[in-house]
Amino acid sequence: MKVRYDNDIDAIYFDLKDILSYDSDEIKDGIIIDYDKNDNIVGIEVLDFQSKLKKGLKVADLPFPEDEKLTASQYFNYPIAILS
Template sequence: MIVTYDNEVDAIYFKLTENKIDSTEPETDRIIIDYDKDNNIVGIEVLDFYYLVKKGLTLADLPFPEDERLITSQYFSYPVAI
């Protein structure tokens, strides 16, 4: 998994696989999910990420595969330096 964070706009992207993105679907107005041709999640983008974490967004609110949850959990503590 590759994680990129843009501090200027408080946006984070969790790239879960190297698969080519076939479609992008908004989960909410601030959570966007990228899918491959087989409908597997390629990446998850969260806009206003740390704002949402401060307001109660948790790892359980996002569709991470089970094997990525432990690695990803570190980003849900505020403040976090990336």
């Protein structure tokens, strides 16, 4: 998994597969899921990440594959400055 954080717009992107996305769906306000041609999740974007964390957003709230949840959880447990 590759993770990118844009401090200017407070957005984080979890790149789950090294495949271009074919389609996207905003499942909740500011939470966008990218899919490949076979409807497999290839990426997860969270806009206004810091404010969503303060409101209680957790890894379990997002459709991470089981084998990526532990890796993703580190970005939900540390101050955002570490991501920059």
